[in-house]
Amino acid sequence: LWVIDLPLAMPGGVARGTRTTVVRRADGGLLLHAPGPLAPGDLDAVSALGPVRVLVAPNAFHHLFLEAAVRAFPEAELHAAASVRAKHPELAMQPLGSEPGAPWMGVLEQQHVAGAPRLDETVFFHPASRTLLLTDLCFHMRRADGWLTRAFLRVAGAWNRFGPSRLARSMFKDRAAVRASVDRILAWDFDRVVVTHGDLVESGGRERLREAFAGV
Numbered sequence: 001l002w003v004i005d006l007p008l009a010m011p012g013g014v015a016r017g018t019r020t021t022v023v024r025r026a027d028g029g030l031l032l033h034a035p036g037p038l039a040p041g042d043l044d045a046v047s048a049l050g051p052v053r054v055l056v057a058p059n060a061f062h063h064l065f066l067e068a069a070v071r072a073f074p075e076a077e078l079h080a081a082a083s084v085r086a087k088h089p090e091l092a093m094q095p096l097g098s099e100p101g102a103p104w105m106g107v108l109e110q111q112h113v114a115g116a117p118r119l120d121e122t123v124f125f126h127p128a129s130r131t132l133l134l135t136d137l138c139f140h141m142r143r144a145d146g147w148l149t150r151a152f153l154r155v156a157g158a159w160n161r162f163g164p165s166r167l168a169r170s171m172f173k174d175r176a177a178v179r180a181s182v183d184r185i186l187a188w189d190f191d192r193v194v195v196t197h198g199d200l201v202e203s204g205g206r207e208r209l210r211e212a213f214a215g216v
Contacts, residue, residue, distance in 0.1 A: 001129050002049070003194055006036040016141065016153070018062075019196045021133055022046060023126060025107050029053035032076075033124065033133055034062045034196050035069035043072050052076045054103045057084045058096070059121035059135045062196065066091060077103055083120040096122045111185050113137060115177025119168060123181075125188045132190040132205060138212060139165050140198030162193075162201060163212030175216055182213045 001023050008018040020042075021033040030046065031054040038046070046052060052073040057063050057080035070078060070091060078093040079101055085093055094101070100110050109125040124133040140162040141153050155166075164172075172178045186206060193205035201208055 001126055001131055004042055008036065016197050021194055022049065023108060024050065025053065025104060031056060031104055032069065034058055034135055035065050037065050038072065054079065057081060059119055060084060062135055063087055081120040081122065109188065111181055113178060113181045115174030116171045117173065118171040123185055125190055130189060130191045132193045134193060135196045136168060138163050138195055140195045140201060142199050162208050172216065179216050182216065186210055
């Protein structure tokens with residue numbers, strides 16, 4: 001499992017960055033989780049690891065670079081959240097279900113976060129490395145370039161802490177369903193957490209996630 005840190009700025013100049021995770025399957029093929037703005041050098045580095053077989057858009061918001069990823073890896077299957085499929089009817093894709101898809105069976109486990117339809121996030125677990133893959137369910141922003149980014153993150157409740165932002169919490173429409181999903185995630189034996197925005201949680205990730213959702 002590898003991660004690629006990538007630049008990403010919101011309208012207005014708020015820079016929060018993003019991260020693509022690369023997972024090797026048992027057959028040597030690769031899965032790209034949350035494909036971001038991959039530069040030519042990034043594409044070369046990924047291709048050097050092996051053939052990309054699967055692209056995964058794990059929630060409602062990580063779809064902006066899908067078309068570029070499909071062009072870069074035309075042989076890869078695209079699997080996406082239902083909300084992403086609605087936004088890109090021009091792309092052939094398969095839905096993320098509640099059970100692991102065949103292309104990553106035995107390599108990744110998954111859990112859709114119920115009760116938050118606007119987020120529509122599926123969380124993945126890589127047992128071989130005891131790594132949890134989150135997208136926007138939690139942020140871990142501890143570094144920022146410029147006062148504007150820091151101010152935005154403070155207002156969003158996403159500065160210098162690990163956990164769901166205020167925006168993510170506002171999308172929890174059925175808190176009991178969210179809580180049940182998080183409990184199933186906490187049943188996995190993970191230690192490391194890869195977030196899409198912010199620093200990795202290199203160890204103690206399960207307890208950190210438990211604490212982050214204590215009030216949900």
